Amino acid sequence: MAFSAIxxxxxxxxxxxxxxxxxxxxxxxxxxxxxxxxxxxxxxVEFRRRAEKGMATSDLCYEAAKKLIDELGWSxxxxxxxxxxxxxxxxxxxxxxxxxxxxxxxxxxCMALDVGLGCSGYVYGLSVLSSILSATxxxxxxxxxxxxxxxxxxxxxxxxxxxxxxxxxVTALEFDDSAQSMTFELNSDGSGYEAIIIPHGGVRNLATKxxxxxxxxxxxxxxxxxxxxxxxxxxxxxxxxxxxxxxNAFLAKTNTSPDNYDYFLMHQANLLMNETIRKxxxxxxxxxxxxxxxxxxxxxxxxxxxxxxxxxxxTKEERLNVLMAGFGVGLSWGIASVELAHIKCPKIIxx
Amino acid sequence: MDINTFIEKLEVEFxxxxxxxxxxxxxxxxxxxxSSMYALIIIALIDTEYEVVVTGExxxxxxxxxxxxxxxxxxxx
Numbered sequence: 001m002a003f004s005a006i007x008x009x010x011x012x013x014x015x016x017x018x019x020x021x022x023x024x025x026x027x028x029x030x031x032x033x034x035x036x037x038x039x040x041x042x043x044x045v046e047f048r049r050r051a052e053k054g055m056a057t058s059d060l061c062y063e064a065a066k067k068l069i070d071e072l073g074w075s076x077x078x079x080x081x082x083x084x085x086x087x088x089x090x091x092x093x094x095x096x097x098x099x100x101x102x103x104x105x106x107x108x109x110c111m112a113l114d115v116g117l118g119c120s121g122y123v124y125g126l127s128v129l130s131s132i133l134s135a136t137x138x139x140x141x142x143x144x145x146x147x148x149x150x151x152x153x154x155x156x157x158x159x160x161x162x163x164x165x166x167x168x169x170v171t172a173l174e175f176d177d178s179a180q181s182m183t184f185e186l187n188s189d190g191s192g193y194e195a196i197i198i199p200h201g202g203v204r205n206l207a208t209k210x211x212x213x214x215x216x217x218x219x220x221x222x223x224x225x226x227x228x229x230x231x232x233x234x235x236x237x238x239x240x241x242x243x244x245x246x247x248n249a250f251l252a253k254t255n256t257s258p259d260n261y262d263y264f265l266m267h268q269a270n271l272l273m274n275e276t277i278r279k280x281x282x283x284x285x286x287x288x289x290x291x292x293x294x295x296x297x298x299x300x301x302x303x304x305x306x307x308x309x310x311x312x313x314x315t316k317e318e319r320l321n322v323l324m325a326g327f328g329v330g331l332s333w334g335i336a337s338v339e340l341a342h343i344k345c346p347k348i349i350x351x
Numbered sequence: 352m353d354i355n356t357f358i359e360k361l362e363v364e365f366x367x368x369x370x371x372x373x374x375x376x377x378x379x380x381x382x383x384x385x386s387s388m389y390a391l392i393i394i395a396l397i398d399t400e401y402e403v404v405v406t407g408e409x410x411x412x413x414x415x416x417x418x419x420x421x422x423x424x425x426x427x428x
Contacts, residue, residue, distance in 0.1 A: 034367075038388050159387075233407025236391050240398050276395045 010179035013344030044271025048165035048296035060168025081141035085125035119328025121300030147299035154223035165296030169304035192331035200225035244280035268302035375417035
């Protein structure tokens with residue numbers, strides 16, 4: 001079990017940026033009225049933000065980072081490390097984190113790298129960056145997480161397009177020997193790699209002209225091999241079996257129970273799926289905030305976006321013990337327990 | 352567990368379905384409001400109520416309420 005505790009690292013702030021264009025699932029043309037009603041009730045997704053063509057995840061993270069650095073009163077020159085967690089990078093290469101280092105005016109002595117994960121990415125990214133600070137004594141770092149999923153979902157695919165929203169987030173971390181330890185449990189199951197996949201465009205299946213051809217998979221589902229394909233039922237089964245098991249094992253291992261946490265923050269995948277996980281792990285409704293109705297499934301941005309959207313006031317004024325769970329594409333999943341103590345948390349930025 | 356309570360639970364999930372309409376030999380894909388989203392709803396219901404895992408593949412192999420009930424019952428034992 002990849003179970004670990006990381007010491008001496010504090011979360012100082014979290015910010016989030018979304019595109020200003022709002023799309024409503026009530027206006028999505030490939031669903032009947034009753035299908036819309038059922039989709040919104042089941043998945044929880046009513047509205048989504050959509051990036052204009054050419055707007056990248058890094059643009060959202062850039063705005064969120066500028067605002068957060070400013071509120072923290074940090075100088076860009078003090079930032080030692082930057083990790084960009086995303087599956088929608090600016091270019092095939094170079095890594096987007098490096099471009100952001102320059103764009104944000106961070107020093108060239110800053111280490112910068114990308115982590116290619118989605119739904120589990122925030123928990124993973126937090127573990128990777130906190131480990132670096134804890135082990136090296138580097139002082140200040142930024143974790144960026146998000147995706148512009150609208151760029152890769154086919155508009156004519158009712159099984160993907162209505163679910164995903166675009167967002168970019170930034171979490172500021174600092175070495176602090178008085179910080180409460182963070183605890184992580186990280187998992188992978190590559191046997192399910194095809195459950196959520198963009199099959200063409202990587203080196204395995206280089207993009208060809210045919211990669212752009214949209215095919216009808218079933219009524220209401222038309223996509224090309226360069227679009228995201230999602231096997232909803234497989235992901236659902238994975239999420240409601242493996243994730244609660246891991247959470248319960250995590251609680252046992254840390255000798256904690258749902259009562260020890262102020263909030264349980266789940267990746268915003270699908271309301272029915274998340275509620276099934278909530279019931280199986282015995283958390284109360286009040287402990288589990290959602291941003292999915294307003295923003296959809298925002299991939300690795302979903303946990304920090306939910307914090308900014310729903311817990312902003314409390315995280316600024318209090319010390320909160322939170323449990324986090326990210327799960328999905330990979331298949332990959334991770335659980336974390338962290339403290340949010342008087343953090344900076346600016347309002348959601350619209351770009 | 353008996354099939355009548357199983358059917359009652361299923362009926363609650365279908366908003367437009369009148370109580371008593373669903374029979375053991377009903378093909379659930381023939382319910383008027385059936386859509387692929389109901390596969391998720393049924394999987395979640397069975398998981399929460401009976402702690403039994405039914406997969407998308409399982410559902411694709413069966414047609415009637417009775418077959419679904421039998422599958423759940425088999426996995427319960």
